[in-house]
Amino acid sequence: MRILSWNIQWGRGLDGRVDLARIAEEARNFDAEVYCFQEVAVNHPGLAGMPPGQLDQVAVLRGLFLGYEAAFGADSDLPDGLGGRRLFGNLILSRRPMLQIFRHLLPWPAEAAVPSMQRIAVEAVIEAPEFPGGALRVITTHLEYYSASQRAAQCAALRAIADTGWRHAVSPRSAADTDAPFAVLPRGEGCVICGDFNAPVGAPEQAALTATHDAPALVNAWSVVHGAAPPAPTFGVHERRYVEAPACYDIFFVGANIAERVTGVEVDLGSTASDHQPVVLRLAD
Template sequence: MRLLTWNIQWGRGADGRVDLARTVAAIRAAGEVDVICLQEVACNFPGLAGGAREAEPAYLAAAFPGYEAVFAAGMDVPDGEGGRARFGNLLLSRLAVGQVFRHLLPAPADPAFPAMQRVCVEAVVSARRGPLRVLTTHLEYYSQRQRRAQVEALRALHAEAAGQAAAPAAGKESNPAFAARPRPASAVLCGDFNFEPDSAEHRLMQAPIGAGVPAWCDAWRVAAPGAPHAPSVGLHGADWPDRAYCCDFFFVTTDLAPRMRALQVLSETAASDHQPVVLELDD
């Protein structure tokens, strides 16, 4: 089972050009992928550098036939012309998709910094060994206070899901909306976390959560213990950042760690200011 995460910067490459065909080509060059998780996906959003208000969720869904598309907008605002402008995360899965959740993340007031509403997409997919939750998100860049609150929220959502998996709610035969549906504790969480491997937020993400809740672990440290994280930004001369480092991660629940095969940052493409990251699991 292969999963890819990538902050595509609305298709804007290190050269400043928005070229979604180039974005698609880079994803295809990664080889066969079961779940594609993309951040900074825009729809009719005016003012994005190099952009022309592309309908990116529809374009990307059409580029990958056979994949089910799940889009969640963190930003959903008027476009100034009577329509809506949306900006968020897109999950594409060629594995069957069960329940889907769109979680808005907290943003406690921190007026000294710019901020935007952040979101996490969660989908339950059908892997060979059973259902698996896949979550993708993009945390706040400027405000550490908000970023920490968002890490806490992700931990709380995971604890909630693990609790439901251990003690499912009673059904109600007369109403299918109450039917029991899989939402397992086993999960993969990925995206642009806007923190670094030696940060307090990185440590918090992996801290124990509670009895019966499998903790998150950094998949890089499972795949390459002791090795420094390969950089996921700062490689191709984009106008941001001014150095190379890692802020794009896969986290897996501890029960999935023995199924880890490989984790790779795809450093060749300059189709974004971030690099794609691919995780391989025994399915």
């Protein structure tokens, strides 16, 4: 299984042009079964470079990835002043069936005079009979940029989400209620968390993700494959507007119970279709 994670900056490349077809073309080169995109916009004409005819980026991307199911979660949900909504969030596209979809709002502690916005983690339970529990939980997110304390709270929440999902997988609830909303479906014992963590690998706030609990620990997938080698940079590779030097902000964490299945983590360092680089995770069946 191949899973791609990419902060696409609403399709805006370093040339200033918003081009979702370019994003799709580059992403399809990886032939991933699951695509996790961050910074997907709906009805945001004010974003830099946004073409007026493609405001619903979820719909456009679904059209560019025919045969994929979609799960979108908006972290920012605002009025547009015309009776509609302006949405900004994360999108998962899967070639395999999505058994369940969860949208987890992450903590947003108040912090005076600091720019910030609500953040979300979108979870798709992907049908995967070859994985423990018959499914794989794929969670994608985009953490706060301006506040380390908010990122710390969000990382702790992500770990709690991963742990809770594993407990549901190993302790399934009763199927005695036959009403459709109570359907008991596989949750999957294995977990993948990916996205833009808005801080370099190893930042102190990420410690909550890899702490030892009674549930399977989370490990950085890069280290599983590459050991102590520094991770390839994913942000600031082609421009230095936000960072002094390139760094790895886009990370894959996997449950320790499936870590032995990680066979590769690769970064496309050549892409200029966004201000972040696409990252692909490879998992053995």
